[in-house]
Amino acid sequence: MATSEEKTELVEELKGPHYYRITVNGYGGETVFAKISKEAKDFWSVHSKEHSDTDLVQYCIGAEEHTADDIVNGKSDIEFEDIDPTTIPKEALFLHDPKDPESTGAPWFEPINEQFHNNQAEYDGAYMTIEKVSSADYDGEYIEDVIESEGVSEFVERIGEDSDWEIEAQVGISETLDYDGNQKSYESFDKGDCVFQFHSAEKGTFWEGYLETPGLFDETKLKVIVDEDAAGNDLVWGFVYDGEEVDNEGGGDTNGKGYYAWTWEQEF
Numbered sequence: 137m138a139t140s141e142e143k144t145e146l147v148e149e150l151k152g153p154h155y156y157r158i159t160v161n162g163y164g165g166e167t168v169f170a171k172i173s174k175e176a177k178d179f180w181s182v183h184s185k186e187h188s189d190t191d192l193v194q195y196c197i198g199a200e201e202h203t204a205d206d207i208v209n210g211k212s213d214i215e216f217e218d219i220d221p222t223t224i225p226k227e228a229l230f231l232h233d234p235k236d237p238e239s240t241g242a243p244w245f246e247p248i249n250e251q252f253h254n255n256q257a258e259y260d261g262a263y264m265t266i267e268k269v270s271s272a273d274y275d276g277e278y279i280e281d282v283i284e285s286e287g288v289s290e291f292v293e294r295i296g297e298d299s300d301w302e303i304e305a306q307v308g309i310s311e312t313l314d315y316d317g318n319q320k321s322y323e324s325f326d327k328g329d330c331v332f333q334f335h336s337a338e339k340g341t342f343w344e345g346y347l348e349t350p351g352l353f354d355e356t357k358l359k360v361i362v363d364e365d366a367a368g369n370d371l372v373w374g375f376v377y378d379g380e381e382v383d384n385e386g387g388g389d390t391n392g393k394g395y396y397a398w399t400w401e402q403e404f
Contacts, residue, residue, distance in 0.1 A: 152350050155272045156282065158382060160343035160372055163261035165390075166336045167254055169325075169366045170247040172399065175227035177330035180399045187218035192397040196334055199231040199241030230332060244334045244397075251325065252366045257342040259362050259370035262288040266353065272346040274385070282353050288360055288372055295356060324366050325402040333367055333398045340390030343374060345382040354378075 180192050195207075198214035206212045207229060210222050226234065231241035231248060242248050266283040269276035283291070325331055347353075361373040361381070375382045 152352070154349045154352055155269050155276060156347040156349070156353055157267045157269050157276065158343075158345050158347060158375060159265050159341055160257050160262050160288065161265070161285070161341050162257045162263045163337070163339050163393075164257035164342050164371065165255065165338040165393075166245065167252075167365060167367075168245055168247055168250060168334050169252040170230075170332045171249040171251060171325070172230040172330050172332045173227060174330050174401075175225065176230040176332070177399045177401060179225060179228040183219060184397075184399070189397045190217045191219045192399070193395045195229070196231065196244040196397055197395060199229070200243045201240060203240055204229045204232040204234075204237060245336075247332060247334070254365055254371065255342070256365075256371035256373060257288075259372055260289055262342070262372045264288050264291060268353070269346075272348050276346070283355070288362075291355075292360055295358075299356065324368075327402055327404055329402040331366075331398075331400050331402060333400075335396045337393040337396065338390035339393055341386075342390065343372065343384055344386035345375065345384050347377055347382055349377070
């Protein structure tokens with residue numbers, strides 16, 4: 137039986153405050169979506185279907201260094217693989233402003249007519265770690281692991297199964313923050329819109345936040361904020377603990393793994 141002193145120590149330990157650091161690691165990346173013309177969509181969709189997205193990617197990563205005239209006249213150093221640049225119609229160069237032919241193109245991460253922009257971990261490729269720390273500061277000292285590198289989807293499944301699905305660990309949201317911290321709806325594009333999507337695949341840390349609790353951490357109070365991007369991909373946007381959203385204080389420590397690009401017409 138615990139002594140009075142031991143009980144007092146236990147009460148002091150339970151009442152806190154306690155501090156925890158939550159991080160999300162894994163696979164994901166920075167993705168942008170923009171509206172483009174039907175001419176640009178048609179050209180790149182046909183070319184990419186026949187030859188892959190290599191030339192579209194090369195245009196996107198090199199556009200900001202060259203004018204449209206340089207590209208279509210074959211005077212740029214963009215390394216196209218399966219296309220003669222002199223056969224590219226100017227209408228297909230959607231990162232260039234046709235009203236300003238002397239200007240270079242926009243970078244892929246700031247395209248003309250940008251609609252959505254996100255940089256999150258993919259739900260099925262994300263792992264979460266929760267550590268108890270000495271304070272809710274960046275330099276808080278590590279104390280112990282609470283959850284160590286568990287798949288986010290596995291955590292959601294485990295919490296549901298342990299509670300016979302009486303506790304919902306996943307929260308879908310219709311509005312969230314875009315890359316710059318502004319409220320942005322991700323309901324998708326309108327039917328008939330022609331869309332450009334560029335994805336920089338990354339691996340590393342995408343999210344980091346700090347949690348202060350009056351008692352010890354209770355994983356059944358933690359909900360994962362998961363929602364689709366404009367292409368229907370499930371992403372991890374953050375966490376809610378005991379009804380309060382946890383602020384994202386960092387993340388973004390990632391390494392690039394490759395570039396991918398698509399164009400399509402919204403069908404519904």
